[in-house]
Amino acid sequence: MKSANLTGRLAREHRTMAKMTRLYCQAQCDGRRNDAGVCPACDELLAYAEQKLDRCPYGEEKPTCGNCPIHCYKPAQRQQARGIMRYAGPRMVLRHPLAAVQHILDSRRPVPERPPMQANRRRRSRPRPLQP
């Protein structure tokens, strides 16, 4: 699944998340899977993740989500994402080694002191409906 909105590091994170979600979905979900290889519930989570990445106050300076001091996911989505990470995390090293190594390197970068001033610039310049 390719994001139409994200660029750079944020786009890469979304691609990694999509890979992890596919691994998880193929092993754990029963629903009918779409062209991207995920069921409707996982597809919805990926859309939610894309929206959150798009609005991340850190932008390109974003720390990995596991290191982030801001908890921007709602509890249900957070739990869903954690289940995916727990399942797919160890398997990524074998299935997608480059993405796994990249993520490990990213997770060693220091967390920026606080979000840069242009935080949420996208929301101001290009309003889109909020997802519940």
Ligand SMILES: [Zn+2]
């Ligand atoms: Zn699924």
